[in-house]
Amino acid sequence: MRQVWCRIALGITLCIAAHAAGAAEAAGIVKIAEGSVSIERAGARLAVTPGLEVQAADTLVTGENGKCGITFRDNSLLSLGPNSRLVVDRFSFDSTTHEGGFESTLKQGKLAVISGKIAKHARDAMKVRTPSSILGVRGTEFVVEAAATP
Amino acid sequence: MRIWLLVAAAALTGCAAVPQDRVVLLPGPDGKVGQIAVNPGGRETVLDAAYASAAVDSTGKIDQAQLDANQIAQQFGAALGALPPRPKSFTLYFERDSDQLTPDSANLATAALAEIAARPVADVIVIGHTDRTGELAYNDTLSLQRAVAVREKLIAEGGDPARITATGRGEREPLVPTADEVPQPKNRRAELSVR
Numbered sequence: 001m002r003q004v005w006c007r008i009a010l011g012i013t014l015c016i017a018a019h020a021a022g023a024a025e026a027a028g029i030v031k032i033a034e035g036s037v038s039i040e041r042a043g044a045r046l047a048v049t050p051g052l053e054v055q056a057a058d059t060l061v062t063g064e065n066g067k068c069g070i071t072f073r074d075n076s077l078l079s080l081g082p083n084s085r086l087v088v089d090r091f092s093f094d095s096t097t098h099e100g101g102f103e104s105t106l107k108q109g110k111l112a113v114i115s116g117k118i119a120k121h122a123r124d125a126m127k128v129r130t131p132s133s134i135l136g137v138r139g140t141e142f143v144v145e146a147a148a149t150p
Numbered sequence: 151m152r153i154w155l156l157v158a159a160a161a162l163t164g165c166a167a168v169p170q171d172r173v174v175l176l177p178g179p180d181g182k183v184g185q186i187a188v189n190p191g192g193r194e195t196v197l198d199a200a201y202a203s204a205a206v207d208s209t210g211k212i213d214q215a216q217l218d219a220n221q222i223a224q225q226f227g228a229a230l231g232a233l234p235p236r237p238k239s240f241t242l243y244f245e246r247d248s249d250q251l252t253p254d255s256a257n258l259a260t261a262a263l264a265e266i267a268a269r270p271v272a273d274v275i276v277i278g279h280t281d282r283t284g285e286l287a288y289n290d291t292l293s294l295q296r297a298v299a300v301r302e303k304l305i306a307e308g309g310d311p312a313r314i315t316a317t318g319r320g321e322r323e324p325l326v327p328t329a330d331e332v333p334q335p336k337n338r339r340a341e342l343s344v345r
Contacts, residue, residue: 029271031269031270032234067228067231069234071234077234081232095275111229112233115184124187130171131170132170132206132207133188133189134189134191135187136186137186140175141184142174143173145225146170147169
């Protein structure tokens with residue numbers, strides 16, 4: 001039974017990966033990584049160093065002394081403080097029309113955001129979820145804190 | 151002992167409205183402040199003042215407060231310190247019907263290189279443009295040639311080829327709008343975004 005679920009999960013992941021590869025480039029590039037930082041991608045855990053590409057469906061995780069900063073394709077800038085967990089739920093951006101969508105979820109920890117061209121082009125095209133709320137980003141800079149889940 | 155702890159934990163989570171998440175709006179570098187809409191699953195609350203904060207508790211109740219720059223630096227310093235530098239733009243101009251930079255722009259290319267060198271794993275997007283003289287298809291090619299020429303110049307000066315992309319937009323996006331077939335030096339350009 002467990003094997004069946006694993007296969008289904010793998011199938012879904014492969015579909016998403018194929019779709020992302022067809023859709024275009026990576027969502028963003030890690031510019032700053034200090035201390036313990038990793039990405040959870042398709043069941044694997046990758047150590048993060050500056051220059052690594054971030055993709056839709058990745059989960060970024062920082063440890064006790066970790067922090068990291070990412071520049072996304074639409075010029076959105078996001079950074080995580082220590083003990084944080086951020087899921088990139090969706091990222092799409094058309095560099096010609098500036099249409100797109102950027103949704104992420106801060107599960108835990110602290111996040112700083114400077115929004116980019118996606119948020120500038122369309123109201124609420126960029127959203128950040130927290131355990132309690134949905135934040136609609138209207139061309140702006142902000143910080144978010146999500147309490148650690150027990 | 152363990153059971154008592156569980157009971158205590160259940161009582162805490164069951165009764166008290168525990169503060170959960172918090173968002174604080176920040177001013178931009180020019181002092182301008184945007185907006186953020188906080189929606190805990192009912193009515194949304196819009197923050198629109200610098201350092202305005204909204205805390206949401208476990209029942210979905212929003213508590214608004216006014217913080218200041220010092221409090222933000224103390225509480226969010228680590229995350230803010232890890233923000234990548236803001237992207238910086240450069241515009242380089244070309245001679246008529248050519249992928250040769252004007253003399254002034256050749257100097258600016260050097261400034262772009264200095265900016266690239268100063269950034270952690272810099273990447274560069276070069277977009278070439280033309281004025282509206284000539285055919286659309288011809289200008290598509292010329293705009294791409296201009297972008298490629300800039301890319302090659304940056305690589306020759308030590309830029310990382312894997313991190314510099316070049317694309318052309320032809321005559322579609324003039325800096326100065328003109329009628330078709332009008333020569334306009336300001337439209338013969340490449341825009342660099344150093345990130």
